[in-house]
Amino acid sequence: METSDVIVIGAGFAGLTAARELSRSGYTTMLLEAKDRIAGRTHLAERLSRNLELGGTWVHWTQPYVWAEMGRYGIKALPGPEFTKALWTVDGQRHEGTAESLMELLDGPNRLLLADSRRYFPMPWSPLDNPDVADIDGLTLSEAIERLELPDDQRRLLRSFWTLNFNGRLDQAAYTQALRWCAVASGDWQLMFEACASFKIDGGTRRLAEAILVDSTAELRLNQRVASIDQDGQQVLVTTEAGKQYAARQLILALPLSVLNDIDIQPALSPGKREAAARGQAGRGAKLWVKVDGRQERFVAFGPESAALNFVQAEYIDHDTTTLVCFGPDAGAVDVQDVAAAQAHLDAIVPGLTVLDVAGHDWVADEHARSTWPMHYTGYLTRYLAELQRSEGRIRLAGSDFANGWGGFIDGAIESGLDAARHAASALGNGATSPLQAPASVG
Template identity: 50%
Template sequence: MDQERSAAENDGLDVIIVGAGFAGLTAARELNRQGLSVHIVEARARIGGRTWLDHRLGRDLEIGGTWVHWTQPYVWAELKRYGIGTVPSPEPQQAFWWADGARRAGAPADLLELIGTCNAQFVQDSRRYFPEPFSPLASDDFKEIDHIAVQDRIREQFPAGTARDILESFWALNFNGPLEHAALTQALRWVALTNGDWAVSFEACATYKIQGGTAALANAILQDTQAGMDFGFTAAGIVDDGHSVTVRSTGGRTVTAKTAIVTVPMHVLPGIVFEPPLPPAKTDGARRGQISKGVKVWIRLRGERAPFVALGNADWPLNFFQAEYTLDGDTIVVGFGPDASKIDAADRAAVQAQLSRLVPGVEVLEVATHDWVADPLAGETWPMHRTGFLANHLAALQAGHGNVLFAGSDIANGWGGFIDGAIESGMEAALEAASIVSGRPALR
């Protein structure tokens, strides 16, 4: 497989795929299996998109997306297909949280009970509004609540105090962003996917990692294709003349095929010039974007510590920490915060100050992070919808535009924000692309 093949050598292609994340890689494999010729153009020097296994702090760490779960059917099927297992995060032995203006400590079950006291009530209508979780638009009932923000609903349902504060921090963690515009429908969609059980949903978010890392699965899918690949190809323009689609890079390179699948994150889409122009519903949805503008940071602590979990306030620069590994007598912890602009997560002292608010006696030796929000090829961490998005923009962003199709975790029907959603969306786009090339309706 010649994945360094020049774009100029690809006359007669069936499909161009813009982006080599999980959506693009999956689409390429599915199309190749139908005998179609495919070429992938990727702006980065690597595959994986917003997943990125990189060597930091003395070991391989997931800088982007990480966790998977058996309630996620698409990624689970891929793991089984390639014989890749999972590795659990360590079971916490200690928990720390902030309540009534002070640090608290206890068993992890104590913290889960505090979260669950209100959370079960908060998400109790998830299946009412999303009876078919992988078809979120199947029922119009969700439109009753699509304008409601998570923060507003929490404060309406629960009185001020510890339980409300913990619930807000829990959902700020899930959204990786502030809650004032976070869609209640997004929260309920997630939980509906685990049959209304918030605890299983939380387990899906932060418990089971891919054996060998996300790169193991991404590489397995790539090796299962015959697609050509151009790295360092940042899409600047896409022209559909009704017969073929030409993708032009910022450096002036072009690739032409019968159709194209664009898998870039939603915040990147406005930077590509489309001819003919995208319809207003699609451009407005992309312009408004998602609310996920947070941060993920890996932290190396001096000494081995018992595995712990820690939850601060929703408005803290870093509000969640989880011990993940021990290495050469030290402990490696992952942390998250809802607003990347509130902290320089590459600043060891700044991270130390945040972690010390919750976990006593820690000494931060090193930190490792990537600013996904400032990254022009991402503009966000994992995608989480804002109020009004589901009713007004999801269908428009999913829709094809002539011979140009769209895919990605941002616009998945099911596990949006996860690897599973990217794979699902890539498979659906591949069906549509094959139908364009063949001239036959897509089988759904």
């Protein structure tokens, strides 16, 4: 059995950040990762003859944690492409215009939808400070949009826009998370949208993840699938599926919410944590890269919210091919290896293109993720977030799922990792930990 001051389970951005902070503070730190790579739900890989981000990608200067990390390691941000043409399909009718004209169509409806973002979240990084939030946390984004009583074409386009943002179904999506996203972008929906898809990390997400790892003295162990975690008044004992055991005084569980219940944790996590993990997240869609024939105009396209792929944009334009990035709300409707199916999906939004090859990763089917970027169901914020952030004895959760600010982004993962490391260091510095608390009920 190997021993250390702290064990961090999960080498995504939250786990990497926590491990770096603790190890650089002088605590012996073991970083366990079930996969054969680091970086969690980001994954830069060579596909379609170039390096493509199969998972999380975007960063922005309004996101303080990731922007500071990039500055720390001298990593620049690369601006995304400027689009010249926009296509959108509403009620079976295809429309074409400039990218600016599409933004103008979305502007009024989004202003109405998000007008109360700073009312409910005046301090965006303290999302539970306003008790009035509880009044709207049961409202779906679908219901919030329908209440606006927009003209049908604007309503349908707005629904497709937010289906893209949630990467899932709007009748399950929390209106509060849409408001939170806008609030952390200073209440400006266009700035929010810019943050969602405007700047990439120079060298890719892997470069930043590796920079954090190199800056750490934590010992990384890959291919360590954790089966159980047992804690008592003295230590936390981790046992892998292969029978390897690790012991420590503190443990940070930096895993996606949807996989927490896969580990046998004793004493069990609180009913609230287990209930939230069983429910999971609303981000259960698809991201698909498609290479098409010919040098295409740089375009963006929205399809119906129910389409297998409801958003397409021309990301890389080469001499005789163009690589598109596409999103859809249901991972089960998109086979990331099926060229013929991709052709059919694309024909429904942008007809006339010839698909040559496809690439992607099914994060919903991935046993280590079971969701794409963390997007909340109704009730998550007021029913679960505080409970998920509460440590239980020697165990604390970390990840973008549990962030106060930019939840669903790399920034949120780093924020949560820093927070978890600070609490673990405080307990380690005291030479003890808070006593095991009675499981909190959720009612």
